[in-house]
Amino acid sequence: xxxxxxxxxxxxxxxxxxxxxxxxxxxxxxxxxxxxxxxxxxxxxxxxxxxxxxxxxxxxxxxxxxxxxxxxxxxxxxxxxxxxxxxxxxxxxxxxxxxxxxxxxxxxxxxxxxxxxxxxxxxxxxxxxxxxxxxxxxxxxxxxxxxxxxxxxxxxxxxxxxxxxxxxxxxxxxxxxxxxxxxxxxxxxxxxxxxxxxxxxxxxxxxxxxxxxxxxxxx
Amino acid sequence: xxxxxxxxxxxxxxxxxxxxxxxxxxxxxxxxxxxxxxxxxxxxxxxxxxxxxxxxxxxxxxxxxxxxxxxxxxxxxxxxxxxxxxxxxxxxxxxxxxxxxxxxxxxxxxxxxxxxxxxxxxxxxxxxxxxxxxxxxxxxxxxxxxxxxxxxxxxxxxxxxxxxxxxxxxxxxxxxxxxxxxxxxxxxxxxxxxxxxxxxxxxxxxxxxxxxxxxxxxx
Amino acid sequence: xxxxxxxxxxxxxxxxxxxxxxxxxxxxxxxxxxxxxxxxxxxxxxxxxxxxxxxxxxxxxxxxxxxxxxxxxxxxxxxxxxxxxxxxxxxxxxxxxxxxxxxxxxxxxxxxxxxxxxxxxxxxxxxxxxxxxxxxxxxxxxxxxxxxxxxxxxxxxxxxxxxxxxxxxxxxxxxxxxxxxxxxxxxxxxxxxxxxxxxxxxxxxxxxxxxxxxxxxxx
Numbered sequence: 197x198x199x200x201x202x203x204x205x206x207x208x209x210x211x212x213x214x215x216x217x218x219x220x221x222x223x224x225x226x227x228x229x230x231x232x233x234x235x236x237x238x239x240x241x242x243x244x245x246x247x248x249x250x251x252x253x254x255x256x257x258x259x260x261x262x263x264x265x266x267x268x269x270x271x272x273x274x275x276x277x278x279x280x281x282x283x284x285x286x287x288x289x290x291x292x293x294x295x296x297x298x299x300x301x302x303x304x305x306x307x308x309x310x311x312x313x314x315x316x317x318x319x320x321x322x323x324x325x326x327x328x329x330x331x332x333x334x335x336x337x338x339x340x341x342x343x344x345x346x347x348x349x350x351x352x353x354x355x356x357x358x359x360x361x362x363x364x365x366x367x368x369x370x371x372x373x374x375x376x377x378x379x380x381x382x383x384x385x386x387x388x389x390x391x392x393x394x395x396x397x398x399x400x401x402x403x404x405x406x407x408x409x410x411x412x413x414x415x
Numbered sequence: 416x417x418x419x420x421x422x423x424x425x426x427x428x429x430x431x432x433x434x435x436x437x438x439x440x441x442x443x444x445x446x447x448x449x450x451x452x453x454x455x456x457x458x459x460x461x462x463x464x465x466x467x468x469x470x471x472x473x474x475x476x477x478x479x480x481x482x483x484x485x486x487x488x489x490x491x492x493x494x495x496x497x498x499x500x501x502x503x504x505x506x507x508x509x510x511x512x513x514x515x516x517x518x519x520x521x522x523x524x525x526x527x528x529x530x531x532x533x534x535x536x537x538x539x540x541x542x543x544x545x546x547x548x549x550x551x552x553x554x555x556x557x558x559x560x561x562x563x564x565x566x567x568x569x570x571x572x573x574x575x576x577x578x579x580x581x582x583x584x585x586x587x588x589x590x591x592x593x594x595x596x597x598x599x600x601x602x603x604x605x606x607x608x609x610x611x612x613x614x615x616x617x618x619x620x621x622x623x624x625x626x627x628x629x630x631x632x633x634x
Numbered sequence: 635x636x637x638x639x640x641x642x643x644x645x646x647x648x649x650x651x652x653x654x655x656x657x658x659x660x661x662x663x664x665x666x667x668x669x670x671x672x673x674x675x676x677x678x679x680x681x682x683x684x685x686x687x688x689x690x691x692x693x694x695x696x697x698x699x700x701x702x703x704x705x706x707x708x709x710x711x712x713x714x715x716x717x718x719x720x721x722x723x724x725x726x727x728x729x730x731x732x733x734x735x736x737x738x739x740x741x742x743x744x745x746x747x748x749x750x751x752x753x754x755x756x757x758x759x760x761x762x763x764x765x766x767x768x769x770x771x772x773x774x775x776x777x778x779x780x781x782x783x784x785x786x787x788x789x790x791x792x793x794x795x796x797x798x799x800x801x802x803x804x805x806x807x808x809x810x811x812x813x814x815x816x817x818x819x820x821x822x823x824x825x826x827x828x829x830x831x832x833x834x835x836x837x838x839x840x841x842x843x844x845x846x847x848x849x850x851x852x853x
Contacts, residue, residue, distance in 0.1 A: 239788055266762075270761070320488075323489070343780065348562050348564070350563070351455065358454050476695075476697060567782075570665075570669075576674075622673075
């Protein structure tokens, strides 16, 4: 499989860093109303940013991605501290909207990147790339919600994990038909995920009621 | 240690598949009343079916079992989708009872299989085979309950994990005394676990009150 | 890096065993009021005692520490059973205080030991030793709280994880400046953590209100 070009790698790196910031910031904002201290906020930001990819690498049996590039951790910690002290800023309407869209872009890119990595290792194709793509994108957020005692996104109607899964399925299905065009297919599928997610954010779309098993019966 | 015969392997495979179906179906039925969507139901079914064995393989440092045989994932996903759309069927008295007993059989078999695998790797004998046997059997269900926000079975009085542990302890203790009869010992211990579990299902047995530390003080 | 001397290794082993006892006992006492049975209590004691170090070793890609020395598991199980049946004893004022301080000593020592191990593997220095030191110290307790449905310590004001992190940061920062004195630096930093934690236990110190993002808004 053709290597991603160097320019694309640089582009990928910066999108990954922006995504790491968005993951950490949205995580801190999700737990701050519960009265967390700075330490807890950093743990939550860090787990959300690197948790999913860590599970992926453990399952793949490869070194965890952040052990050879600590940028992910520095950036996640820095963004967490910033979000903790600059809540007034990051919760302002415009900045928060930017964070939500960046989070959507990060989710899209991390899922596709992960699926590409898993396919490159010829690991459990075609199902494992999809599973681990989704785990990479949403695993950190699930760990955060469990540790914070929040309801996980699996139990919510928000359109978050569904577009990720859909886009990753299409990616893994389409890739063999476009040999030599891995970059283009990757970008198209990431944009597809981001597009649906952005639409869900903008129009506040949620999983339609008829697709929910039963009305929520929370006590 | 003598290899399990080929017939037994085929038998094991089909029991494992039936167990995977039972794990996924009971998982979906456990979360559906909370108003989950199809995607969430599939995640829950899948995690319940393969979560425990995945933890076991990570701790053992061997490739996760489903990476070389995707049947486990296909079957778990298929059973989850089926259970989601055919709730009226799978919650009918007879089918649900079959699922509960199949789940009991799966728990028994997965625990014994796992203990056997760990002993074969000479990994932390005699304690690790017991621990990892129990983890394989109940780990996926614990992950499901945590992600769904349900009380985990560790906090319930249901006789579920106790027979698994008891049978696995007996298995690991007995195995060295019956060289060449691993198959027989495996079957006897799996049936022992299943027998106790089936009795617990049939007579609705629970951990007796005198064995509980204190009366539950949930707020 | 100079090897710890044999005497220190023996000392470390006994502190680790005492810490394992303290982890298991405090874990059992934390879940017993919820009406748990003996099996659940043992699982909770065991997970608290070995959970953090297990995550560390999985991330490092090295064999889990308890696979080559089952003492950790025997001691954790023994202490859990003892704590379950001797609650009147272990909840007596003096014994419980001893357990709390032992827990503080264990947290301090496990964090420093883990950071030392990670540095020795030249794994993600300087951030990974700090992260994995903290994970080793508090990871098991987090897993216990999640499985028991208790609020995790990340959401509490108790001064528990903060001194661990502080001491581990100082340790990793100071170590390169004292070549050949790893033992002394290790002891000093572990005592620093233990000192702050002991002060927090004795004077019931908590994270000051001004360092908390917002007042707790629990339902």
